[in-house]
Amino acid sequence: MKPIPRIKFAHLPTPIEALPRLSTLLGGPRLYVKRDDQTGLGLGGNKTRKLEFLIGEALGNGALTLITAGAVQSNHCRQTAAAAARFGLGCILVLYGDKPTTHTGNLLLDQLFGAEIIWTERTHRDELLKAIFEESWAQGKRPYLIPYGGSNPTGASGYSIALQELLSQTGDNCPLSSPPDWIVVASSSGGTQAGLTLGAKLFNYVGKILGISIDEPREALTQKVSNLANQTADLLGEKFFFHPQEILVNADYLGGGYGVVSKAEIEAIGLFGRTEGILLDPVYTGRAAAGLIDLIAKGFFKPEESVLFWHTGGSPALFADKYAPLLV
Numbered sequence: 598m599k600p601i602p603r604i605k606f607a608h609l610p611t612p613i614e615a616l617p618r619l620s621t622l623l624g625g626p627r628l629y630v631k632r633d634d635q636t637g638l639g640l641g642g643n644k645t646r647k648l649e650f651l652i653g654e655a656l657g658n659g660a661l662t663l664i665t666a667g668a669v670q671s672n673h674c675r676q677t678a679a680a681a682a683r684f685g686l687g688c689i690l691v692l693y694g695d696k697p698t699t700h701t702g703n704l705l706l707d708q709l710f711g712a713e714i715i716w717t718e719r720t721h722r723d724e725l726l727k728a729i730f731e732e733s734w735a736q737g738k739r740p741y742l743i744p745y746g747g748s749n750p751t752g753a754s755g756y757s758i759a760l761q762e763l764l765s766q767t768g769d770n771c772p773l774s775s776p777p778d779w780i781v782v783a784s785s786s787g788g789t790q791a792g793l794t795l796g797a798k799l800f801n802y803v804g805k806i807l808g809i810s811i812d813e814p815r816e817a818l819t820q821k822v823s824n825l826a827n828q829t830a831d832l833l834g835e836k837f838f839f840h841p842q843e844i845l846v847n848a849d850y851l852g853g854g855y856g857v858v859s860k861a862e863i864e865a866i867g868l869f870g871r872t873e874g875i876l877l878d879p880v881y882t883g884r885a886a887a888g889l890i891d892l893i894a895k896g897f898f899k900p901e902e903s904v905l906f907w908h909t910g911g912s913p914a915l916f917a918d919k920y921a922p923l924l925v
């Protein structure tokens with residue numbers, strides 16, 4: 598694998614924990630969790646692994662300002678803002694959606710990390726992002742643009758390495774004595790699943806990786822994940838080719854769309870909280886866990902299999918005014 602720049606700041610390896618009470622309650626396969634909600638940076642989450650490589654590239658390019666975009670309660674934006682602070686970079690966040698009257702959850706944290714926030718509508722976000730980038734460049738801010746969710750080949754590399762980390766953890770001193778039969782993960786901009794998919798090939802993981810789609814139909818997401826996995830392989834100088842049909846995505850849990858909390862998410866969040874003391878989030882892991890629970894109920898996994906839920910973080914959004922009142 599060709600080395601690419603990386604700045605290490607995440608708290609790694611993240612723990613793997615068994616979920617014995619939840620496994621018993623659901624009566625299905627043995628469940629485990631990989632705690633990427635505990636990556637350390639500004640309350641953690643999956644974007645931190647991507648940011649180790651994105652910041653590595655940004656600093657290598659002499660960047661002075663990070664620019665990225667996301668929804669109002671974007672975990673990606675919050676972790677990017679924290680990383681910018683940590684490395685003395687400026688941070689401009691382009692947030693889309695209804696500008697809230699109170700600043701809670703991730704939006705509060707964005708501001709505590711000193712990010713400049715620019716509001717837009719979803720339909721205008723790409724143009725605005727381009728205009729802000731050009732303006733920042735002209736002002737000598739040396740901007741570095743991070744795509745939605747940090748999902749480009751540089752960012753996705755973080756999840757190829759994460760798969761190697763997982764395999765190195767399994768064994769005698771880990772709750773998981775051998776690699777899990779399944780990895781189940783929330784999948785949206787695709788970088789996490791693409792990185793894991795490539796990592797599986799690079800490091801000979803033979804289990805299955807199932808992405809629970811958060812906001813896209815199956816075909817669109819498998820296409821996105823396979824493209825990104827191919828581009829990431831190129832970046833790392835590896836010759837692998839992934840076809841969309843090799844990518845496992847379940848898009849049965851899209852509900853009312855991105856960020857629309859329904860009974861399924863509320864139940865999953867409550868169940869993980871009450872049974873294992875683990876916080877999920879209303880947008881991503883709540884939905885993915887709801888999918889996991891439903892798939893177990895339907896007998897999708899064999900009882901003797903092991904299933905690792907790759908926790909991607911997001912719990913600060915639980916404290917957002919938009920979500921908190923719905924959850925209890």
Ligand SMILES: *Cc1c(COP(=O)(O)O)cnc(C)c1O
Nearest residue numbers: 672785786787788789881909911
């Ligand atoms: C961004 C995010 C995801 C989705 O990861 P992608 O790499 O964009 O597919 C899942 N869970 C949480 C909590 C996130 O913030």
